[in-house]
Amino acid sequence: MAIPVMKPLLGEEEAQAVAEAVRSGWVAQGPRVAAFEQAFAARVGAEHGIAVSNCTTALHLCLHLLGVQPGDDVVVPSLSFIATANAVRYCGANPVFADIDPLTGNLTAATVAAAITPDTKAVLLVHQGGVPADVDAIRVVAGDIPVVEDAACAAGSTLYGKSVGTGALLAAWSFHPRKLLTTGEGGMITTDDAEWAKRLRRLREHGMSMSAADRHAAGGAVVESYVETAFNYRMTDIQAAMGLVQLGRLDGIVEQRRALAARYHELLAPLGLRAVADPAYATTNYQSFWVALPEGAPPLVDVLSSLAQDGISARRGIMAAHLEPAYDGHPHAALPGTEELARRSLILPLHHEITDADQEHIVASLARALTLVAS
Numbered sequence: 001m002a003i004p005v006m007k008p009l010l011g012e013e014e015a016q017a018v019a020e021a022v023r024s025g026w027v028a029q030g031p032r033v034a035a036f037e038q039a040f041a042a043r044v045g046a047e048h049g050i051a052v053s054n055c056t057t058a059l060h061l062c063l064h065l066l067g068v069q070p071g072d073d074v075v076v077p078s079l080s081f082i083a084t085a086n087a088v089r090y091c092g093a094n095p096v097f098a099d100i101d102p103l104t105g106n107l108t109a110a111t112v113a114a115a116i117t118p119d120t121k122a123v124l125l126v127h128q129g130g131v132p133a134d135v136d137a138i139r140v141v142a143g144d145i146p147v148v149e150d151a152a153c154a155a156g157s158t159l160y161g162k163s164v165g166t167g168a169l170l171a172a173w174s175f176h177p178r179k180l181l182t183t184g185e186g187g188m189i190t191t192d193d194a195e196w197a198k199r200l201r202r203l204r205e206h207g208m209s210m211s212a213a214d215r216h217a218a219g220g221a222v223v224e225s226y227v228e229t230a231f232n233y234r235m236t237d238i239q240a241a242m243g244l245v246q247l248g249r250l251d252g253i254v255e256q257r258r259a260l261a262a263r264y265h266e267l268l269a270p271l272g273l274r275a276v277a278d279p280a281y282a283t284t285n286y287q288s289f290w291v292a293l294p295e296g297a298p299p300l301v302d303v304l305s306s307l308a309q310d311g312i313s314a315r316r317g318i319m320a321a322h323l324e325p326a327y328d329g330h331p332h333a334a335l336p337g338t339e340e341l342a343r344r345s346l347i348l349p350l351h352h353e354i355t356d357a358d359q360e361h362i363v364a365s366l367a368r369a370l371t372l373v374a375s
């Protein structure tokens with residue numbers, strides 16, 4: 001494919017940092033993970049960072065920490081990568097799908113309020129495709145119910161003038177190559193709560209009373225104990241070495257993505273196509289640049305294959321979990337906003353190697369596929 005939909009920005013610096021981690025002899029969770037946790041938490045405005053193996057395990061740990069268990073309901077959007085809903089099922093709990101606003105792709109206070117039941121143990125909102133959800137408004141309707149933020153896509157996005165993550169009860173982040181920052185695979189939980197941070201560190205490491213790194217540092221004879229049944233969700237020092245370099249690139253990546261998105265907006269406007277944009281209260285990092293296809297457009301697969309013939313790798317828009325076989329028969333309320341966006345949105349290529357000429361080619365190809373002419 002001539003133009004991929006996403007391409008991670010990786011340089012010689014990452015290769016060097018990874019090589020240094022390997023040469024150090026400490027490759028599992030160690031000093032580089034600790035340094036990455038501190039740097040990442042500081043960047044997003046949180047007190048504590050707990051690195052984990054990916055964002056899916058981060059979400060699972062957040063819900064486990066909150067005591068989510070069989071018999072509990074957790075409000076989630078169906079319009080999300082399927083890991084969001086699956087994390088609820090990992091706890092044996094019931095995902096209750098709430099609808100989204102098709103303008104932002106996010107849950108709203110009204111859709112969350114409509115989905116809360118007497119058994120709701122948590123609300124798991126998503127900053128979909130990097131567009132921040134209106135967390136404060138959702139917290140008001142959630143009341144005492146904890147609100148967890150799936151910030152997998154949202155590194156570098158801002159909410160109410162501050163980084164997403166600032167003031168979050170618990171936020172879960174992803175470092176998969178499809179996101180802005182990557183460690184190959186990787187994830188992080190951020191929180192301001194010191195007790196939670198301590199428990200999360202234990203939960204990611206088999207429930208051990210002290211980490212392997214601490215035991216090593218203590219020297220002498222230290223015997224750990226296993227205080228609860230937990231998980232192995234650790235990140236490696238090899239990944240963290242890469243993460244530290246990647247973090248230094250974040251501001252530049254966001255700036256470039258926003259400039260490319262502005263150019264897409266200019267090119268799409270004459271065609272009358274609506275694309276993802278900043279909500280009034282936030283700025284997106286444009287992790288996913290989606291376009292809503294107009295009423296009466298050809299089926300999404302036809303548009304995708306037409307783009308593919310022009311050497312453009314676009315993707316269907318954000319998926320809806322309730323439309324997947326894994327959620328066949330799972331009860332849910334009507335989700336009109338979700339279904340509209342899932343069926344009619346398309347993600348265009350956006351990454352550091354995209355040129356002005358690429359963007360013109362992509363939009364022209366899309367216009368042909370939709371048989372649209374600029375007005």
Ligand SMILES: *Cc1c(COP(=O)(O)O)cnc(C)c1O
Pocket residue numbers: 054055056057080081083084126128150152153173174175176186187
């Ligand atoms: C990518 C993504 C995840 C999963 O992240 P991994 O690090 O791949 O586990 C979860 N939620 C959302 C919204 C995502 O986009």
